[in-house]
Amino acid sequence: QKEVEQNSGPLSVPEGAIASLNCTYSDRVSQSFFWYRQYSGKSPELIMSIYSNGDKEDGRFTAQLNKASQYVSLLIRDSQPSDSATYLCAVTDSSGAGSYQLTFGKGTKLSVIP
Amino acid sequence: EAGVAQSPRYKIIEKRQSVAFWCNPISGHATLYWYQQILGQGPKLLIQFQNNGVVDDSQLPKDRFSAERLKGVDSTLKIQPAKLEDSAVYLCASIGGRTSGRSPYTDTQYFGPGTRLTVL
Numbered sequence: 588q589k590e591v592e593q594n595s596g597p598l599s600v601p602e603g604a605i606a607s608l609n610c611t612y613s614d615r616v617s618q619s620f621f622w623y624r625q626y627s628g629k630s631p632e633l634i635m636s637i638y639s640n641g642d643k644e645d646g647r648f649t650a651q652l653n654k655a656s657q658y659v660s661l662l663i664r665d666s667q668p669s670d671s672a673t674y675l676c677a678v679t680d681s682s683g684a685g686s687y688q689l690t691f692g693k694g695t696k697l698s699v700i701p
Numbered sequence: 702e703a704g705v706a707q708s709p710r711y712k713i714i715e716k717r718q719s720v721a722f723w724c725n726p727i728s729g730h731a732t733l734y735w736y737q738q739i740l741g742q743g744p745k746l747l748i749q750f751q752n753n754g755v756v757d758d759s760q761l762p763k764d765r766f767s768a769e770r771l772k773g774v775d776s777t778l779k780i781q782p783a784k785l786e787d788s789a790v791y792l793c794a795s796i797g798g799r800t801s802g803r804s805p806y807t808d809t810q811y812f813g814p815g816t817r818l819t820v821l
Contacts, residue, residue, distance in 0.1 A: 591743070630792055630812040631744065675743050687732070687796070688757065689810060691743030 589614040593676050593692035601700050606663040608695050610676030613657070620652055622661045623675040625694065631675055635661060666699045673697070703727065705813035707793050713819045719781035722816045725774070726795030732756075734810065735768055735778050736792040744792055750776060783820045790815040 590613040600606045608622075619638050623631035637643045637650040637659065649662040659678075663670055673694040679687055706725040714720050726733050731752050736744035747766065749756040753773035761768065765784070770776040780787055794810040 595741075630815050632812070633809050636809070677743075688734075688746055688749060689744075691745070693741065693743050 589617070589678070589690045591676055591678055591690050591692035593674075593695050595693055596696040597698050598695055599698045599700055600666050602666060602668060604666050606666045606670065606697055606699070608661040608663075608674050608676075608697065610659045610661075610692055611657055612659070612676075612678045612690075614678070614690075615654075615657065617657075617678040619679045620650070620659045621677040621679075621689070622648075622650060622659075623677060623691075625673045625675055627672075663697075666697075668699045668701050671697060671699050705793055705795055705811050707791075707813035707816055709816055710814060711817050711819075713821065714783055715821050716785055717782040719779065720783055720818060721777050721779045722791050722793075722818075724776045724778070724793030724813060726776075726793070727811055730795035730797050730811075731773070732796045733770060733776050734794045735776070736794065738790045738792055738815070740789070747778070780818075783818075785820050788818055788820045790817050 592611045621633060622635040624634045625631045635645060635648050635650040637652045640652050640654055643650045647664045651660045673696045675694045676692040677689040679689050705727055708723050712720055733750045735747045737747050738744040746760055748758040748761045748768045750770040753770050766780055768776060768778045778791060792815045793813040796810050
């Protein structure tokens with residue numbers, strides 16, 4: 588049974604600070620890693636994807652992947668109140684049939700305090 | 702490009718009643734997913750279709766849930782009879798899949814707005 592673990596939070600950071608969100612996964616064959624943002628009452632929206640070890644930066648967002656430690660993180664620099672949402676970590680692999688299924692964590696609720 | 706469409710957006714029923722949800726994926730997307738998201742949890746996959754065939758329904762409670770995608774485009778998910786624990790948001794998502802020519806590992810799953818089901 589594949590598992591994706593996240594701290595449920597809430598994580599509170601002041602506006603302008605760096606928010607750090609963490610995720611661990613159980614399945615070593617996981618190949619692709621995603622961070623989704625979900626505002627209350629809305630559907631998940633992809634904000635970052637990462638496929639190889641190291642860092643990937645996109646604007647104020649940086650995803651970090653360490654496959655040896657089975658760990659993926661998301662850093663949000665210069666946090667804004669509009670970043671307040673639940674952040675879902677998701678991983679996928681190939682079942683061999685190329686079924687491309689996402690396994691989600693429970694999400695971390697982030698609150699950015701003005 | 703139009704997004705994933707779902708209806709209804711909200712549904713309230715009593716336990717033991719039946720309910721159906723509808724999803725229309727992004728045009729041309731071969732792969733369609735139904736997820737169940739209970740409050741405070743991440744989405745959980747119920748069933749995956751590739752065109753009009755089922756790829757994986759191992760997590761679908763088949764004694765009460767059914768789903769179909771007869772013409773390989775839109776899909777319906779049905780619950781009959783509903784239980785209190787079925788209260789959740791039901792999300793539909795789609796990706797282009799291998800037929801799009803892109804790697805499935807880099808395709809983005811696009812989610813619809815979801816249907817919020819309340820079972821009383």
